[in-house]
Amino acid sequence: MIEARDTDAKGGADFWPEYKPGDRDPGSRSKLLYAGAAAVALVAIIAVAVVVLTGGGGDDKGKAPAAAADNGTKASPTAYTPQLAEKSMAKLAARTADARPVTAGEVFTADAKSVKYRKFTFALAGSQLSTDCKAVTWGTRLQGDLATAGCTQILRGAYVSSDKSHVGQWMAINLSGQDGANQIVRDLDPNTQAGFVLPLKAEGMPAFGTGFSAAYAQAYGHYVVVTWVQRAGGATPSSLNEMIDASLAIDKPTDFVWGRLEMADGNQ
Template identity: 55%
Template sequence: MIEARDTGSPAAGRDGAGKDFWPEDKPRRNLPNPKLLYGGAAALVAVVVIAVVAVVVLGGGGGGDKPAAKALPTAYTPDFSGDGFSKIAQRTADSRAITEGEAFSADAKTLKQGKYTMTLAASDLTSDCKSATWGARLQGDLAKYGCTQVVRGAYVSPDKKYVGQFMVVNLASQDGSAQVLRDLDRATGAGWLTPLQPKGVASFGPGFTAAYASVYGHYAVVTWVERAGGARPDSLNEMIDVSLVVENAGDFLYQRLDLAGNGAS
């Protein structure tokens, strides 16, 4: 296990990550605790080799038609705390289905934080949870825990240096979202969510990528980021900072939390 503390991050040490969508008296996204990134040093060495090969094969960042088949993140950090989302721990308190207009609103088209800007380049909202995932065990748990929707958005920086995936899995309860986070640990071999492939950048997934997953009540929320082409970042703080930008796409879930608190769903 590799522990990566974001002490060098521009966002470190603050109780909020820049001005958020929510007013000061509303629930706000908590900065993550130090990220615990899974994988051994030997795996990292192997990934560097893979990343170099990927850049050569893909022409140093040319467009890819599809993401890597059955891609898995090199580093994965789950957060099971669910802090602040107890009001929507059950879907019965938040029964309205997610809509495209809600998930991919004007506010979600361009995300900015610190020195990073990410623009929505591909999106998908499906009620067929199996079609957005791979792996028999993961797909079995999605069915068991009542998955009804998977939201996916792919973001690209203006210079095409970074690519990020934002994903939301709508489950019946927080027990289900926690189980999905356990399944996504690559050591389980359960499977993973399938990333989208934005146009004009190398295929997502064959090199170094980092994923961060959180329990938002009955939603499992995943951000998955890379340097385009899979090049190893200068530091893991770089991936953490990019992931925090992409996580801003989840502001609509805070609105749902607010509505549930007011007795609406």
Template identity: 60%
Template sequence: MIEARDTGASQASRPKGGQDLRPEDRDGPRRRAKSSGSRTPVIIVAAVVVVLAVAGAAAFFLLGGDEEKESAAPGNGARLTPVAYTPQMADKDMAKLAQRAADQRPITQGEAFPADVKTVAYQKYSFSLAASQLAGDCKAVTWGQRLQGDLAKYQCSQIARGAYVSQDRKHVGQFVAINLASQEGAEQIVRDLDPATGAGFVYPLTAPGTPDFHAGFSAAYAQAYGHYAIVTWVQRAGGVQPASLNEMIDASLAIEKPADFVWGRLELVDGTPR
């Protein structure tokens, strides 16, 4: 079961280990449709109204307040963490992609962000890719001592980031792919990215002329795919509170299309087209 954790809620009101929120039935994302028949596609989030407690809860959205708004590297936004976070570990379909030793070719810009991910859509949400970046320095595009320590420990070699904006400019999204040496490392990074750990997060990629990610409500969904950690992170422009988490999950399903490159990698390692 995937947990959807509202990290802006008080500890007293949040069940131990995160709150399980079940969604309305919906089609699974493209990447899940490509998996074997034994895999059951699930994204568990409820159609519930997310109520932010008080204005003071904004402290949860932007760690450390103004002090944390240090000068970021070009292309990096502010130090932010999502309010709702959904982690998922790798499943058996990814076993042959569990080690980078079997998949040594570096990700390329064209592979992660080909022409067919320049415009993406799911349900009523349609997004355009406003900017993309492939970083070989994993520390430069992340913050947090513990996260950066684990990225080094598990030999992060690349982080691909894509900034998306919806056609109506009411939503923004971030796609992130992290290349680790092993599935063990990818799963550890998925755990580190949970805001409850305080380990750190990936900087949102900024794109000139498009809304930046802001302190406020946002939701991120992370999963290990073999030795890759894939993250989709979405927000109403300006950090406005969504009507429900279903709005966030549907938006995230649109911008996760670049994750298709992982299935291409799996086909090459496996030798069996899917």
């Protein structure tokens, strides 16, 4: 498993070294490209993925989890990049300033149902809003921290690329405050073995969670947003840029955060 660190740590190498600031489209989340979350080489990542895909290692430790559904199967990403809340989200630091519950219609707008980035086009295959945070997660520690952090909603969307070659999961967690959101970002690091959010199954969608996958989590005030992508079937990607681009494509629902920030600014 790839080691992840808090992305405000100094001196870490860029996790996604082939990208430069000029490569980003306006509005893309910088955390995905400049997380500085793990100082590892691509060869090390591929080595991990080979073990995952071939079932090597001799025992269950270190193997990729089985494909997950809403049945308690323990799936988590191979590569994980976290980003703690930034100062620009200060007005969303407490849910008391943003008390209205999130709705699926607010998040999965028409623009978020068919999304594109570079060569990728994804369609929303299914979505679900749960008010039972324990029911759509696994892991005793994660579930305990979600309860402590005042989790009231987890919204999930499942995406499939137009050529069926890639699949993705978009997730948002509604918590009572920013400190709790930062803690959940830490918990979601697979190295903690705290647990993860269950992928949403959707009709006609390939199984998700087996093989190589990459997840990117960021705290936005009292929210945590996760994008989690892989090739259909879990094959190792040709480069990590492939995972970045797929993730940026399915990141469109995160736009709801900016609307919430405007309302918290008093522009209601």
